[in-house]
Amino acid sequence: MQVPINIALVGNPNSGKSSLFNALTGLNQKVSNFPGVTVDKKTGIAKISDQLTGNIIDLPGTYSLYPKSADEFVTYDVLIDQSSKDAPDIILIIADAANLKRNLLFCSQIIDLKKPVIIGLTMMDIARKKGVEIDLQGLERELGVPVVAINPRKNKGIPELKKNIELIAQQKFGVPARDFIDNKSLAPDVLTAVQKECPGASDYAALHIAVNVSDLPFLQVSQKQRITESLHQYKFNKTKMQADEIMQRYARIKHIMNVTVVEKDPLETKLQTEKIDNILLHRFWGYAILLVVMFLLFQSIFWLASYPMDIIEGAVSSLQGWLADVLPDNTIVDLLINGIIAGLGGVVIFVPQIMILFGLITLLEDTGYMARISFLTDRLMRQVGLNGKSVMPLISGVACAVPAIMAARNIENRKERLITIMVTPLMSCSARLPIYSVMIALVIPDVKVLGILNLPGLVMMGLYLLGFFMAIFIAALMKVFIKIKEKSYFIMELPVYRAPRWKNVGTTMVEKAKIFVTDAGKVIMVISIVLWFLMSYGPTKKMNEVSAKYEAKMEQTQDSAQLVALEHELASEKMATSYAGILGHAIEPAVKPLGFDWKIGIALISSFAAREVFVSTMAIIYSVDSDDDSNNAPLREKMAGATWKDGSPVYTLATGMSLMIFYAFAMQCMSTMAVVKRETKSWTYPLVQFVYMTLLAYVCSLVIYNIFA
Structure with missing residues (x-):
């Protein structure tokens, strides 16, 4: 089979480059980092013809060959360095036909690199609405390179584009004989x-x-x-x-x-986009509409996800029960049912919510509204010492803090970039979503407010807004300590509004769910095994004493109900005597003022590997600490039945609110700390970040618990 040719995809931001990349590669994509830098490298394989495949390299968007940020320099380095393994055989330039004059500057620079070039003209429909008519053959003649009108969203022009790639690969097209300029x-x-x-x-x-x-x-x-x-x-x-x-x-x-x-x-000509912007960017209605959009987003996470979540929860419980019935009662089976399946099942149940969250975010990006959110919040950003470019990392932080922090590299002002990095983890990421969902289901009644508003959805929205406003508050404090003397400006081109590409939305939902399950699954698998061991074993002498005590009691009773109660007491006391129980009781004095028992304390420690591990940890704890009859019950039911020694419930409204506030502000993520260290090239900033976020979480959680207690 012929070796794929390297095809570099370049163009101005918002020119349709990502749409073409998705159209050419479909699901055959992967994301890594360019060597030596923390800049995303999107590559994918495209079938050009029966005999030819292309390795598509989606380079970061740039306006010219004079780089100003880390992203732009990566594009520059790949195009200039002929020795690189990513050196392109063909450069595919995506140019916005509606802004042709500006796009032609970059096109002309690429042409003068004397590499095979094809220009794909997007936004032809927008250009026509503007009253712009382009002579494609004349443009091709003047530039000396193939020019193809394409619409990746509707798959128009793609076959012609592939034909031109094939002709260049066959050396039937060369580079222009003369330079664009001397x-x-x-x-x-x-x-x-x-x-x-x-x-x-x-x-x-x-x-x-x-x-x-x-x-x-x-x-x-x-x-x-x-x-x-x-x-x-x-x-x-x-x-x-x-x-x-x-x-x-x-x-x-x-x-x-x-x-x-x-x-x-x-x-x-006045475009429809301008008419829509008059409303969506209005100084009053723009912000009101933004709040409505955010409200609908979080209401949908609960409303749409409730049905598949119930199905998954029932399936996991049924699987545990079936395996317990058909498999022998031994240590390996116990590890499988109460360790691995309980841990993974506690997270898999939240896949529908993760998919819906990413699907709706993709919908906002695809329609062009996400860029308007950046524009609307720019004034607020500048008042607290941030740049308008800080908005996108903060918004991206709702999905995951790791790529969001990496996205801050396009902020030229180093101090503003540093503040952005330091506050981005306060945004509630998707890993917090399972924790919020469990606690809201436990302590927030499913009732309507004003007859139409769903209370759990309002609480969820409030937690996300709380993270955003706390990030703004902390940024304002950091502005005082980190003096910003450099002037910076926020210049952003607003894309036109477009109908969403449902295929792209669906693809993103599936890909994000796979990443969530595989990435979280790896960590959960290891932690599940370790936690199961720590909860099932303890100091031999103490564990034997507990077993002997309850064996004697069981021999003295014939009542079946009393036997079940004794078995449950035995499981609880064994776990309290286990290694995990010893650790949990050791830290309980520190977390009890927040309303947390020793079991929650164990989950706090384990979830530092990844926040979503909290749920799987609780699932394992309550699977180990349960009798056979209640072992297959949903996690929420098990947690609802948890009590203190005096019989009072552990998960009251005060405890639930305290726990949600703690996770809203606490760092609790090794990956985030690692990427902050990599971006700042120092351990000082992630350590400061960990300390201030942990103190903030503890104090706020303590205050909230005492208010609701």
């Missing part, structure tokens, strides 16, 4: 010196090597030294050179626009 004239002596060190580099690539010589990782130290000496020798002024280059490019672009594009007076 790059050689910009710095002839410098270009000659660079090309001597980097044979095969085009004039324009050599120009960029000269501009960024000190930052290019593929150059050897000796090469950098000789190129730098040439720059000094010929008095290379990169600022003047860049200005001359951009002026020449726009002069040629103006000519191309004049001969290939017909535009109406922009005042004659």
